[in-house]
Amino acid sequence: MDSWELRQKFLLYFNASGHDVVPSASLIPAGDPTLLFTNAGMVPFKDIFLGAEKTSRKRAVSIQKCVRAGGKHNDLDRVGFTRRHHTFFEMMGNFSFGDYFKRDAISFAWNFLTRELGMDRRHLWVTVYREDDEAEHLWREVTDILPERIVRLGEKDNFWQMGDTGPCGPCSEILVDQGEEFSCGSPDCKVGCDCDRYLEIWNLVFMQYDRNADGVLSPLPRPSIDTGMGLERLSAVVQGKHSNFETDLFMPLIRTIQSHSRVPYEEGQGSLDHAYRVVADHLRSSVFLLHEGIAPSNEGRGHVLRRIIRRALLFGRELGLPHPILPVLAESVARMMEKPYPEIGTSLSRVQDVLRMEEGRFHQTLESGLPLVQEMLRTLEKKQEKVFPGEMLFLLHDTHGFPLDIVEDAARMQGILLDYKGFEEKMEEQRERGRSSWTGKKEEFPLSSDRLPRAVEFHGYEKSSLQGDVVLLLNGKNEVKEVHAGEDVLVVLDKTVFYPEGGGQVGDVGDLIGPFGYIRVRGAKKPYPGWIVLTGKVVSGKVAVGETVDQHVDEEARQGAERHHTATHLLHAALRTVLGDQVRQAGSLVSPDRLRFDFTYPQPVSPENLLAVEALVNGWIFRNAAVDAREMEKSKALDMGALAFFDEKYGDRVRVVQVPGTSVELCGGTHVRSTGQIGSFLILQETGVAAGIRRIEAISGPLAYQKSVAWRQELKDIRGLLEAGTTPLEEKVRFILRENAVFQKEIQSLKARLFALEEKHSRKEFLEVEGHRLVVMHFVLDDPRELRVRMDAIKAGITSGAVLLIGESVDKLAFLGWTSPDLGETFPISSWVKTLAADVGGRGGGKPSWAEGGGPKPENVANFLQSAKNRLEEAFRSRFHMTGPLSGRIG
RNA sequence: GGGGGGUUAGCUCAGUUGGGAGAGCGUCAGGAUCGCACCCUGAAGGUCAGGGGUUCAAAUCCCCUACCCUCCA
Numbered sequence: 001m002d003s004w005e006l007r008q009k010f011l012l013y014f015n016a017s018g019h020d021v022v023p024s025a026s027l028i029p030a031g032d033p034t035l036l037f038t039n040a041g042m043v044p045f046k047d048i049f050l051g052a053e054k055t056s057r058k059r060a061v062s063i064q065k066c067v068r069a070g071g072k073h074n075d076l077d078r079v080g081f082t083r084r085h086h087t088f089f090e091m092m093g094n095f096s097f098g099d100y101f102k103r104d105a106i107s108f109a110w111n112f113l114t115r116e117l118g119m120d121r122r123h124l125w126v127t128v129y130r131e132d133d134e135a136e137h138l139w140r141e142v143t144d145i146l147p148e149r150i151v152r153l154g155e156k157d158n159f160w161q162m163g164d165t166g167p168c169g170p171c172s173e174i175l176v177d178q179g180e181e182f183s184c185g186s187p188d189c190k191v192g193c194d195c196d197r198y199l200e201i202w203n204l205v206f207m208q209y210d211r212n213a214d215g216v217l218s219p220l221p222r223p224s225i226d227t228g229m230g231l232e233r234l235s236a237v238v239q240g241k242h243s244n245f246e247t248d249l250f251m252p253l254i255r256t257i258q259s260h261s262r263v264p265y266e267e268g269q270g271s272l273d274h275a276y277r278v279v280a281d282h283l284r285s286s287v288f289l290l291h292e293g294i295a296p297s298n299e300g301r302g303h304v305l306r307r308i309i310r311r312a313l314l315f316g317r318e319l320g321l322p323h324p325i326l327p328v329l330a331e332s333v334a335r336m337m338e339k340p341y342p343e344i345g346t347s348l349s350r351v352q353d354v355l356r357m358e359e360g361r362f363h364q365t366l367e368s369g370l371p372l373v374q375e376m377l378r379t380l381e382k383k384q385e386k387v388f389p390g391e392m393l394f395l396l397h398d399t400h401g402f403p404l405d406i407v408e409d410a411a412r413m414q415g416i417l418l419d420y421k422g423f424e425e426k427m428e429e430q431r432e433r434g435r436s437s438w439t440g441k442k443e444e445f446p447l448s449s450d451r452l453p454r455a456v457e458f459h460g461y462e463k464s465s466l467q468g469d470v471v472l473l474l475n476g477k478n479e480v481k482e483v484h485a486g487e488d489v490l491v492v493l494d495k496t497v498f499y500p501e502g503g504g505q506v507g508d509v510g511d512l513i514g515p516f517g518y519i520r521v522r523g524a525k526k527p528y529p530g531w532i533v534l535t536g537k538v539v540s541g542k543v544a545v546g547e548t549v550d551q552h553v554d555e556e557a558r559q560g561a562e563r564h565h566t567a568t569h570l571l572h573a574a575l576r577t578v579l580g581d582q583v584r585q586a587g588s589l590v591s592p593d594r595l596r597f598d599f600t601y602p603q604p605v606s607p608e609n610l611l612a613v614e615a616l617v618n619g620w621i622f623r624n625a626a627v628d629a630r631e632m633e634k635s636k637a638l639d640m641g642a643l644a645f646f647d648e649k650y651g652d653r654v655r656v657v658q659v660p661g662t663s664v665e666l667c668g669g670t671h672v673r674s675t676g677q678i679g680s681f682l683i684l685q686e687t688g689v690a691a692g693i694r695r696i697e698a699i700s701g702p703l704a705y706q707k708s709v710a711w712r713q714e715l716k717d718i719r720g721l722l723e724a725g726t727t728p729l730e731e732k733v734r735f736i737l738r739e740n741a742v743f744q745k746e747i748q749s750l751k752a753r754l755f756a757l758e759e760k761h762s763r764k765e766f767l768e769v770e771g772h773r774l775v776v777m778h779f780v781l782d783d784p785r786e787l788r789v790r791m792d793a794i795k796a797g798i799t800s801g802a803v804l805l806i807g808e809s810v811d812k813l814a815f816l817g818w819t820s821p822d823l824g825e826t827f828p829i830s831s832w833v834k835t836l837a838a839d840v841g842g843r844g845g846g847k848p849s850w851a852e853g854g855g856p857k858p859e860n861v862a863n864f865l866q867s868a869k870n871r872l873e874e875a876f877r878s879r880f881h882m883t884g885p886l887s888g889r890i891g
Numbered sequence: 892g893g894g895g896g897g898u899u900a901g902c903u904c905a906g907u908u909g910g911g912a913g914a915g916c917g918u919c920a921g922g923a924u925c926g927c928a929c930c931c932u933g934a935a936g937g938u939c940a941g942g943g944g945u946u947c948a949a950a951u952c953c954c955c956u957a958c959c960c961u962c963c964a
Contacts, residue, residue, distance in 0.1 A: 398895055399894095400961065430895090433894060436893085687958080688960085689892095741938090813947085814948085830910095843948090845909095845947095845948090846910040846948095851910070852911090854947030854948065856947090
């Protein structure tokens with residue numbers, strides 16, 4: 001019986017007994033931030049069980065796709081090494097919401113297994129909770145189970161709870177005895193043993209209590225049923241397979257992998273079969289997670305996904321899988337799962353794209369990190385040590401982004417443990433660095449939040465000038481009644497038009513004019529909800545608590561900020577249009593003179609896409625749509641599809657800023673009235689700010705215009721300098737560069753030829769002893785590198801001997817010495833270069849047969865040169881045991 | 892915002908206490924072959940990311956900048 005048939009039978013069976021067939025919910029739990037992924041069949045019904053969601057539905061049946069990886073129940077590193085662990089699995093379950101209870105749950109389950117699937121009751125066992133007499137009684141009453149097959153177990157195995165508080169209750173599990181050959185062989189092997197003989201296949205949870213914060217259980221008014229049976233397990237049992245991986249849910253995929261591998265799959269017996277299981281399992285979860293729109297990243301769900309993908313690749317390497325392989329395997333997964341999940345086929349090509357990218361990226365990471373790991377392991381082996389140093393772990397993680405579980409996998413094979421403690425210490429240092437660099441900039445507000453009698457009214461959305469009464473004054477950190485000229489102050493008014501820093505938008509600047517003094521406002525903040533505090537400096541006179549002041553926001557600055565804020569929304573929308581919905585805001589700065597927008601995206605944005613984004617934003621600006629900003633119910637805003645990515649605590653009423661047809665976002669900032677006011681939008685640069693996060697900086701309005709004027713002027717100036725006339729500038733520059741390169745080369749080769757020629761025709765003095773030649777020469781030159789070229793020319797004519805060249809420039813002498821290979825040991829020129837350089841107060845060195853040196857020019861150069869020559873010749877002669885002068889000339 | 896690492900020929904990368912810029916692949920030419928692949932010989936191809944400093948001498952050491960990777964906040 002294949003898995004498709006099992007699915008059908010299960011759904012039909014329960015549907016026939018009044019259960020609604022509910023399609024599998026998303027792997028991303030809706031509205032549940034505590035949960036990384038849907039990891040059990042009941043997750044989509046959690047709110048119903050908790051009583052938070054009302055439903056008229058009484059019974060449901062589902063086959064829920066689940067992912068278990070990361071978070072508390074992390075089996076990731078076991079997957080592949082067992083027959084049963086998966087990161088992705090499907091949970092079949094029937095549910096009763098205050099409808100039927102234990103009796104029906106037991107009889108439904110029993111009948112499905114024995115009648116629908118035809119299982120032999122002699123192979124079935126059940127466990128019940130130690131104190132649950134009722135359950136045991138019902139098993140005896142409503143089923144024909146052999147009574148001695150009912151086993152009682154404790155809380156660990158048979159009591160279920162969702163959390164520390166809330167619904168909970170005993171459960172009852174159905175097990176299949178697979179027979180002796182599945183046993184671990186231990187004499188204690190019985191129900192409850194971890195081995196595969198007694199395989200748990202179905203867990204029936206009887207939700208009957210509510211646990212309060214003190215741990216006290218009280219009966220639920222409407223007890224419920226939640227059951228779960230893994231499709232993979234059931235398939236293995238029904239198909240008589242030893243392992244879930246041998247079933248039709250995996251085998252086609254494993255066969256695909258095998259067709260690309262050098263190592264055969266041996267049905268659980270091969271030494272690399274675990275790698276097959278890892279790759280197959282991880283591919284399934286990757287395809288489904290990617291389908292949900294999760295992208296590989298460095299945090300949260302994306303991080304788990306990245307680890308899964310990368311682990312698959314690592315084990316793929318063991319199998320010698322080619323690269324890129326994931327897109328191919330993803331297709332195989334899609335083909336297998338299309339029948340129950342048709343939507344998987346439609347997203348396949350996008351999923352393949354992401355996989356291909358991630359695979360390439362991982363290969364780079366591996367190639368830089370693996371040699372380091374292997375070298376470390378070799379060193380440890382040599383030293384007979386069994387602990388992988390934490391410092392090295394940190395280096396791998398911090399610098400190379402190398403996944404540590406991969407290090408662990410590699411180390412395990414040598415019986416080496418990882419020093420996680422040392423690693424954590426390094427990590428903590430790193431965090432401390434991050435924190436200290438940050439907290440230095442965060443200023444504490446000196447007053448407590450209850451010092452303000454009532455919330456400051458904000459009128460900045462409608463106007464830019466207003467009168468207000470001074471409620472609080474601070475001079476530095478002290479609360480005062482009065483402030484005076486020259487003081488830096490904090491001011492709180494009863495109502496204000498100054499926008500306080502928030503949502504990325506910087507605070508307004510402007511002026512406060514009181515009856516006796518004048519304050520220049522540099523910014524505004526909200527240290528606590530309801531507060532708006534102006535920071536500034538008293539320019540003249542004095543200002544006191546209780547006075548009424550005229551407030552004027554600097555309108556030019558404000559308008560600049562508004563242009564950039566609306567432009568930010570348009571940019572966000574454009575990025576999502578061009579790059580896809582995976583783009584999420586990750587930070588934003590809106591100031592009068594620029595905007596900075598950080599967003600999630602795994603790679604640099606291509607120049608073409610950047611142009612497209614810029615064009616799109618400008619198009620929206622030219623269309624001059626009215627910007628609509630208004631308050632509304634939060635739920636209504638979310639229904640409109642408003643983007644709300646910041647974790648700010650939005651109240652029930654939220655402000656929604658909308659550019660019709662383009663962008664809807666929750667936003668407390670100030671905006672232009674219509675997009676046309678932005679004028680124009682210019683991206684200045686796109687950079688990376690962290691792994692998976694890109695940053696765009698841009699300007700708008702008059703600034704964009706001024707920038708383009710400046711660029712034009714710059715181009716014009718360059719054109720003038722280059723005398724480009726009407727030639728395209730790029731062409732002209734290329735021409736000049738090319739010409740320059742040709743000149744350089746020409747000069748070089750001309751010099752070489754010139755020196756060769758000089759060499760040939762010069763009356764070069766040399767000393768020859770026993771067929772060995774010594775040449776000492778002196779040149780005036782402006783580039784010491786010239787000596788090398790001359791050396792090439794001179795040494796070309798010498799088969800055995802030594803050459804010392806002395807170059808004289810304005811204030812320095814340079815030495816270059818060479819000895820033919822046969823004399824390298826006998827007459828090491830390096831010692832001469834060293835000596836002579838030292839004589840003029842410099843230094844030198846190199847290899848015996850090639851040395852360079854130099855130093856300041858001595859006062860009497862001619863004398864120095866002559867004496868150097870004499871000394872060298874003397875040494876050369878005595879070295880080769882000759883006395884008479886045998887110097888000659890080539891003329 | 893704060894760390895760590897990287898940038899060398901068209902591509903992939905070596906380059907040891909600072910001392911003549913390299914390899915493989917690719918390109919081009921010649922050879923060999925009926926022809927192709929392979930093979931043999933040779934050549935072209937480099938502001939060692941950019942700038943500054945230290946030094947007699949910097950791809951190499953130090954500082955700054957740009958870009959890329961990565962971690963922390």
